[in-house]
Amino acid sequence: MLKRSAGRRTAPLVASGARSTRLSANESPFGPLPSVLEAIQSAASEINRYPDDEHTALVAALAARFGVPQAHVAVGSGSAGVLQMVLEALGEPGAEVVYAWRSFGAYPLLVGLSGATAVEVPLGDDKHDLIAMANAITDKTRAVIICNPNNPTGTTVSRAELERFLNEVPTDCLVILDEAYREYVQDEDFPDGLGLCRGRPNVAVLRTFSKAYGMAGLRVGFLVGDPDMVAAVRAARLPFSVTNIAQAAAVASLAAEDELLSRVESTVAERDRVRSALLAQGWSVPPSGGNFLWLPLGEATASYVAACQAAGVHVRAFGSDGIRVSIGLPEENDAFLDLAAAAAEQKMRSAR
Known part of the structure; x- marks a missing residue:
């Protein structure tokens, strides 16, 4: 019996009245040379x-x-x-x-x-x-x-x-x-x-x-x-x-290839910047070798994803295990980090 869809994603979801930031499919944010x-x-x-x-x-x-x-x-x-x-x-x-x-x-x-x-x-x-x-x-x-x-x-x-x-x-x-x-x-x-x-x-x-x-x-x-x-x-x-x-x-x-891979350096720098910011906010984020980061959120996954979608920032949920966020352009990553900071603050308030 087949199980688990590979997760086809052919178009970004767009929040009403908001810009859609697609950080769910591990795509390169750069267009063709x-x-x-x-x-x-x-x-x-x-x-x-x-x-x-x-x-x-x-x-x-x-x-x-x-x-x-x-x-x-x-x-x-x-x-x-x-x-x-x-x-x-x-x-x-x-x-x-x-x-x-x-x-x-x-x-x-x-x-x-x-x-x-x-x-x-x-x-x-x-x-x-x-x-x-x-x-x-x-x-x-x-x-x-x-x-x-x-x-x-x-x-x-x-x-x-x-x-x-x-x-x-x-x-x-x-x-x-x-x-x-x-x-x-x-x-x-x-x-x-x-x-x-x-x-x-x-x-x-x-x-x-x-x-x-x-x-x-x-x-x-x-x-x-x-x-x-x-x-x-x-x-x-x-x-x-x-x-x-x-x-x-x-x-x-x-x-x-040399020109293309120089873009990779930009993505890697952004990946490391975003991870450092998430760690500073108190999130658990393992080191990544890809163009994405993993947040093992457990049961909080669904509510976190819902908050992101409401703001037009689309990440990939994996059941109740966590979310994967792709690295985009700096302004796209900043939009995600703003949401992560708000969620971290709310988490700290709830724990008090």
Whole structure:
């Protein structure tokens, strides 16, 4: 049985008479660079043609950028789309897929669609419990997903922790390193998944153009891994699922990477500023490696979200666990911080 929607969010909610500030979807607040927009406009003139289903130019650009053979790269519709391809290639009735929970909301949906059984391992202190995850692996386990940094908590697994885990995983079990937010990590101890997959045929890395590259609306993701596994994943793709516009924009984004990633520095600085302000207000906020922050509010989640929505500031609630707030432009972040300060003051008054 399928459970938990991945949470489709196609349009911002707008408060009556107020500006809507969308901090709920972990999007980049920056629009496309001129060179990327030019590539999009050029590719738009050929939308009467089917896109290149082999993603030839994009695969070549990715292979060159990351120093791997082209046979090690698969492309799909966002990292979630690529993950669906991986699970389609691996999943079968009786197979198991292990992942941490709470983590990316699409995991339960995609595992269920593949016919496999989800094995959810609770987080420990808001981060992956790799010892418990290793213990959850059985002879039925076909894959383990490590979301690093983890969405929605933002916590990270260190290089040493991940290497110890990989050394314990059976070689016939695929470890999928979901690194959708990799570009926002500045911790030198953070593992390089692309380096770890070299020499480990059972390790694959998922990345996306949706976050740091600002292409959430075009849906392009990719996987790097063992060529035999990549060939199976490519065979599971839905034909023509990545448009020619998306492919052209991704190639142009790689060419403009230095300029794009300078925007990441701005987001990281804002993330750290917002976290420091929240900590000063008395909130519990774990360090984040993504373009978002996690507030474990527990039973106060619903009332906090309602107050934000009433003010036109939209964050993402996760049941009664807490909220995730994406990092936007400074003025958008300030609007959220004002609400957080008011809620913190009210909380202190109630406790007196």
